[in-house]
Every structure is written in structure tokens, then in C-alpha cells.
Amino acid sequence: MEAKTHIALVSIPVFSHQVSLLEFAKQLIHLYKDSFHVTCIIPTISNSPSIASKPFFDTLPSSIQCIFLPPINFEDLRNEVRLESQVQISVSRSMAYVFETLRSISTNSNLVALVIDSFAHEAHKFAKELNILSYTYFPCSAMVLSMCLYFSKLDKIITCEYKDHPTPIEIPGCISVHGIDLPDSAQDRSSLAYNLFLHRSQQLHQTDGIIINSFLEMELEAFKAISQNGPSGHGTSTTPNVYPIGPIVQTRPNIQNQACECLLWLDNQPPNSVIYISFGSGGTHSQYQINELALGLELSKHKFLWVNVKQPNNKASASYLSNEEVDPLHFLPLGFLERTKGQGFVMCGWAPQVEVLKHNAIGAFLTHCGWNSILESIVHGVSMIAWPLFAEQRSNAELLTSGLRIAMRPKYDSKGIVVKEEVVSVIQGVMESEEIGRRMKELQKFANCAMMEDGSSMKTFSMLALKWKSLRNLV
Known part of the structure; x- marks a missing residue:
């Protein structure tokens, strides 16, 4: 039997993010069950999976393997930083384990691509070392993605705290929002959370593509702005290709x-x-x-x-x-x-x-x-x-x-x-x-139409899968 194409995922120690990324993997296996094997690498803060999440992992297809990394101790920071920063730091401290695991996978399989949660962006450098493609998995809306891609410019043109900005803030292709409705990490410019958020947003450009759990028909203008305007807003796009593959939702036994x-x-x-x-x-x-x-x-x-x-x-x-x-x-x-x-x-x-x-x-x-x-x-x-x-x-x-x-x-x-x-x-x-x-x-x-065989998201899904399959013999 011909060896399967291997895709590696890197998630974060937040169950909702794990669910979204693994449901994406389940869809890939469902559509091309004889073609792909998926390994999901999951940094942890405590022993995983939890009792509440265990049924989800127990029912994953056999073609999806989850590797839970050793827990990271960061009690020195837990009471001092925001939730998002705790997650980011725990992932950063797991990177040596991530690379060790990826190197082992690539030695023993046809590993062609790496799909990485946006909080785990540091893992993209490993794709270059292993000579494989890397993609960011963005488990939020195209509106939030547009805001993140635009955030470096916002950081320069708005100097006050966003919550104090007198007028709604424009986001390319989207509705304008009051500063207080930007993400928590953007609410204190002097904080560690803000600097991590700014860096994470900048890293979205350093990837072979962004896979997003949304669909064209719901956020068409946002997707147009992302592809046409780019992060600078000047019409010259340096944004990677964006692949809307949603709505991917959880299915339970x-x-x-x-x-x-x-x-x-x-x-x-x-x-x-x-x-x-x-x-x-x-x-x-x-x-x-x-x-x-x-x-x-x-x-x-x-x-x-x-x-x-x-x-x-x-x-x-x-x-x-x-x-x-x-x-x-x-x-x-x-x-x-x-x-x-x-x-x-x-x-x-x-x-x-x-x-x-x-x-x-x-x-x-x-x-x-x-x-x-x-x-x-x-x-x-x-x-x-x-x-x-x-x-x-x-x-x-x-x-x-x-x-x-x-x-x-x-x-x-x-x-x-x-x-x-x-x-x-x-x-x-x-x-x-x-x-x-x-x-x-x-x-x-x-x-529902987006997820039909000839729907917008399914066409995108097929395009990705066929691209990855075509790389198998080149590895």
C-alpha cells in the first residue's frame, strides 16, 4: 500500500482551539480517508486531556494521532499576565519539544505540510528547517483576521489607548468598531499582552498561507480587503493566500x-x-x-x-x-x-x-x-x-x-x-x-451551501488537499 501523505498540526493548550483544528483534520480525513495521516502536537499546561475533553479525543479517527507534550510549569507568571499571554508563554516554552517531535515525524513519514495555530507561530521556523510548507490556522472570523493583518498600521496611526479613541476604528472590509471592542490583548499598550499580540499579528505574514474557519458568503468584503489591500492598506498585498474552509463545527458521538x-x-x-x-x-x-x-x-x-x-x-x-x-x-x-x-x-x-x-x-x-x-x-x-x-x-x-x-x-x-x-x-x-x-x-x-461538494469552502478544501498530495513524491 502506498504511504499516506502526512500533515502535522501544532495546537495550543486551549480546548476550543484544539477542537477547531482537529475538526479541520477530521474533515480532511473524511474527504480523503485513504490519502492522509495527521499528527496533532499539543503543548500542555497541566495533564491533558481533561475529563471534559477526553470523549472528544477518544472518538478521533485512527488516521489522526494526538501527541500531548510534557506540561510546562509557569506558576511564576500565572497571576501576573492575561490569559492570552499565559497561553502564548506556555506554547513558547514548549517549542523545543515541538521541534523534536516534528523532526521524528519527518524522519519516518511523508511529511509535507505543517498547520499551526496562530498562537504557536514560532513553529513556522521549523517548517523551513524541514523543507516543508507551513500554514497558519486562524480559528476566528475574517473580521478579526483583517484587524490583525492591519494591526501594525493601527499601532502607528493611533497613539492613545484604543478604548480612549474618540471615534470608531476602521478595519479594512469590515464594520468600524469602538476601541473598547478590540481584543483584550490590545487594551493596554504598555502590557506584555499587547506586545505579544502585535508580534503575533506581524507573524501572520510569514507563512505559506492562512487557513481560516469562516466562509466567503458570510464575510465577502473582509476577504476581498484582505486579498486586495494587504497589511499596509496601500494596495500592494504581502498577505499570504487566505483559505476559507468553514464553517467547520464540532460533531459529537x-x-x-x-x-x-x-x-x-x-x-x-x-x-x-x-x-x-x-x-x-x-x-x-x-x-x-x-x-x-x-x-x-x-x-x-x-x-x-x-x-x-x-x-x-x-x-x-x-x-x-x-x-x-x-x-x-x-x-x-x-x-x-x-x-x-x-x-x-x-x-x-x-x-x-x-x-x-x-x-x-x-x-x-x-x-x-x-x-x-x-x-x-x-x-x-x-x-x-x-x-x-x-x-x-x-x-x-x-x-x-x-x-x-x-x-x-x-x-x-x-x-x-x-x-x-x-x-x-x-x-x-x-x-x-x-x-x-x-x-x-x-x-x-x-x-450549508459552502460545505456542499461544489460549495466555496469545499472547493478551497479540495485545492489544499490536492496541493499537499502532489507534494508527497517530492519529499
């Missing part, structure tokens, strides 16, 4: 889903009656905000499914790298669970999100605006309430509300809290809006 209590609860609810609430794997709220959200859900009188509830914390990303085990339901308002017993279902554990979103009882999704969750909602045609917490989520929220107009975003009071009355207002606004629902269904059709 149905065995566990069938026994999931929340799905059984949804089976007994009327169509389009339930608002689904999830702030992802890392999102947290203050005690005050948890109280207001809970009371708002109760006052709305709408059915709700609230999953992955966490204990309160004033830092929005506090649980991302935390292993604390405390029952968060104890922090809900007194009597809330009893009063809403017939109205809602609350759980602190993981829910099968894909199965939830495709359930006909779901009418809207209150989301933290992680890109994976956004794409899953679009694929299943579920309108959203955009409640961003950290990282690039505020930029995503603006894309959903002001750009695509498939979501509503709650307003904060003077203390930075979404009060219960505002929770009621956005729930009623999204659940009852025919216009938002109509636009979402249209976008859902475009998303």
Missing part, C-alpha cells in the same frame, strides 16, 4: 447524547420556546452579575436551558485554566431553582451543544461569542444574544449585531452590569424578532 438529561428535558418543550445559555468553557461572572442574569431569566417567563454554570469570579476568564471543583449552583439566588423548576433547566456540567442547538425546542442562544459557538449557531439557524466576555469576543459580538444583524447585544449599566430588566429585554427582543430570525435562516443556507 450520539451515544452519550441520547442519555443526556438536558436533551430529554428539551424533548418535552414546545418548538422554538427555549433560550439556551452557555458562556463556554472559561467564561465567569461576578456574583452580582450571576444574580441579575438568573433573575432576568426568571422574569422573562421564557423557557431556558442554562449549562456549564460556574462559581462567581470578578475576572471574566477565571475558569479557563482553573481546576477548582466547587458546586456553582450554590451561588444562584436563593430559591431560584425551586421557583423556576417548570420554566428552566440548570446544570453545571457540559452539555452536548451541537445536539442542543439542532433541537427544535431551541429558539435562541445566549452566547459568550466564542467563534466555535457562533459557527455552530449559524449552522443550525439559531438567533443569538451576544454577551462577550474576553479575548476577541467583543469584536465577534459587533460582527453579529452591527454587521450580520443576527443577534442582539445587552447594554451595561454604569457599574458594568447587565441588570435583570435588560436581560428580559434582549430575550424578548431576540425570541420575538422575525427579522433576526429571517436573516439567520438565510445565513444558515449560505453556510
Whole structure:
């Protein structure tokens, strides 16, 4: 049997990024199952995979191998830097292991290409040493990619803190956004996080291509601007080729889903009656905000499914790298669970999100605006309430509300809290809006078409795969 073409991936110690990159690999194996073998190298902070993520890794095809690198100890920095910086530093400190693993793979296989998470950009230099192609995998929107490619120029033309800039900031091919809605890493120009973000953005140009989990029909103007204007904005593009291959979304095995209590609860609810609430794997709220959200859900009188509830914390990303085990339901308002017993279902554990979103009882999704969750909602045609917490989520929220107009975003009071009355207002606004629902269904059709055999993303996927296959005999 002819040896398979080998592709190596380098991910980061954040499960949502791992899922996106590995779903890309699963799609490649599904389309060309006899042609490719994929190895994913994953730096770690603690022992991996976690209990919550283990089922995902256990169900990967045999043609995909995951190698978890030894954990990196960076306790000296954990309490001093932002989440994104913690991730970046842990990846940087793993680079020697990454190279050792890649060199071993290339010695024993037809390794032709390296696909690297944008946070692991340092691994691109290894591709040159091994004489193979390297691509950046960008698991966010084309809007955020355009902003990153343009960021070196922004850094020069805007001298104040972005949150203090008096007018919305223009991003090529996209809606303008207020400075406060740029990613967290851009919010303090004197910080380590800012310098890492600027460097990471600059490194996007030093690659053979950028593979992005979005699709042309959703962000056409952004893709045009990226290809035509380049990072300088002067019409001479030095941007690598960009390959939109989305929407790539997670698929879960149905065995566990069938026994999931929340799905059984949804089976007994009327169509389009339930608002689904999830702030992802890392999102947290203050005690005050948890109280207001809970009371708002109760006052709305709408059915709700609230999953992955966490204990309160004033830092929005506090649980991302935390292993604390405390029952968060104890922090809900007194009597809330009893009063809403017939109205809602609350759980602190993981829910099968894909199965939830495709359930006909779901009418809207209150989301933290992680890109994976956004794409899953679009694929299943579920309108959203955009409640961003950290990282690039505020930029995503603006894309959903002001750009695509498939979501509503709650307003904060003077203390930075979404009060219960505002929770009621956005729930009623999204659940009852025919216009938002109509636009979402249209976008859902475009998303599904992009992934059909002759769709825009599938054509791009095939182009990449055929290019990699053609390199096999040259290695």
C-alpha cells in the first residue's frame, strides 16, 4: 500500500482551539480517508486531556494521532499576565519539544505540510528547517483576521489607548468598531499582552498561507480587503493566500447524547420556546452579575436551558485554566431553582451543544461569542444574544449585531452590569424578532451551501488537499 501523505498540526493548550483544528483534520480525513495521516502536537499546561475533553479525543479517527507534550510549569507568571499571554508563554516554552517531535515525524513519514495555530507561530521556523510548507490556522472570523493583518498600521496611526479613541476604528472590509471592542490583548499598550499580540499579528505574514474557519458568503468584503489591500492598506498585498474552509463545527458521538438529561428535558418543550445559555468553557461572572442574569431569566417567563454554570469570579476568564471543583449552583439566588423548576433547566456540567442547538425546542442562544459557538449557531439557524466576555469576543459580538444583524447585544449599566430588566429585554427582543430570525435562516443556507461538494469552502478544501498530495513524491 502506498504511504499516506502526512500533515502535522501544532495546537495550543486551549480546548476550543484544539477542537477547531482537529475538526479541520477530521474533515480532511473524511474527504480523503485513504490519502492522509495527521499528527496533532499539543503543548500542555497541566495533564491533558481533561475529563471534559477526553470523549472528544477518544472518538478521533485512527488516521489522526494526538501527541500531548510534557506540561510546562509557569506558576511564576500565572497571576501576573492575561490569559492570552499565559497561553502564548506556555506554547513558547514548549517549542523545543515541538521541534523534536516534528523532526521524528519527518524522519519516518511523508511529511509535507505543517498547520499551526496562530498562537504557536514560532513553529513556522521549523517548517523551513524541514523543507516543508507551513500554514497558519486562524480559528476566528475574517473580521478579526483583517484587524490583525492591519494591526501594525493601527499601532502607528493611533497613539492613545484604543478604548480612549474618540471615534470608531476602521478595519479594512469590515464594520468600524469602538476601541473598547478590540481584543483584550490590545487594551493596554504598555502590557506584555499587547506586545505579544502585535508580534503575533506581524507573524501572520510569514507563512505559506492562512487557513481560516469562516466562509466567503458570510464575510465577502473582509476577504476581498484582505486579498486586495494587504497589511499596509496601500494596495500592494504581502498577505499570504487566505483559505476559507468553514464553517467547520464540532460533531459529537450520539451515544452519550441520547442519555443526556438536558436533551430529554428539551424533548418535552414546545418548538422554538427555549433560550439556551452557555458562556463556554472559561467564561465567569461576578456574583452580582450571576444574580441579575438568573433573575432576568426568571422574569422573562421564557423557557431556558442554562449549562456549564460556574462559581462567581470578578475576572471574566477565571475558569479557563482553573481546576477548582466547587458546586456553582450554590451561588444562584436563593430559591431560584425551586421557583423556576417548570420554566428552566440548570446544570453545571457540559452539555452536548451541537445536539442542543439542532433541537427544535431551541429558539435562541445566549452566547459568550466564542467563534466555535457562533459557527455552530449559524449552522443550525439559531438567533443569538451576544454577551462577550474576553479575548476577541467583543469584536465577534459587533460582527453579529452591527454587521450580520443576527443577534442582539445587552447594554451595561454604569457599574458594568447587565441588570435583570435588560436581560428580559434582549430575550424578548431576540425570541420575538422575525427579522433576526429571517436573516439567520438565510445565513444558515449560505453556510450549508459552502460545505456542499461544489460549495466555496469545499472547493478551497479540495485545492489544499490536492496541493499537499502532489507534494508527497517530492519529499
